Amino acid sequence: MIEPIVLKAIIVGALGYFILPLDIIPDLxxxxxxxxxLSAVIFALFQxxxxxxxxxxxxxKGKLKKLFGENVDTSDIDSKLKN
Structure with missing residues (x-):
């Protein structure tokens, strides 16, 4: 199992690479x-x-309810994730 700190580093690394002006393949x-x-971001999301x-x-879900109230419906997303 990957540690949460490693996951945070992967996310920060992918987002950092996304905004860096120097790329392996130039954006132009x-x-x-x-x-x-895109491949860096997809890799991070997969991890x-x-x-x-x-x-x-x-x-x-608890955080969503805290931020947006008790009427948050995640059933559509839940059904897609379980497939």
Whole structure:
């Protein structure tokens, strides 16, 4: 299991790479310029998705309810994640 600090570092690294002016493939290259940026973000999201379990989902729902009130409906997202 990946430690949360490592996941945070992966997210910060991917976002940092996304906003850096220096890329492996320059963003000015039409059609392929953002593929390296996109792959870094997708990699980070995949790593985070592997870490999410039922306890994390419950914490996230609690945070959503705290921020947006008790009427937050996550059933649509839940059904998509379970498939």
């Amino acid at each position: 290259a039409v059609g392929v310029g953002y593929t390296d940026d 985070v998705a592997l870490y999410v379990d039922d306890g994390i989902e419950i914490q996230a």
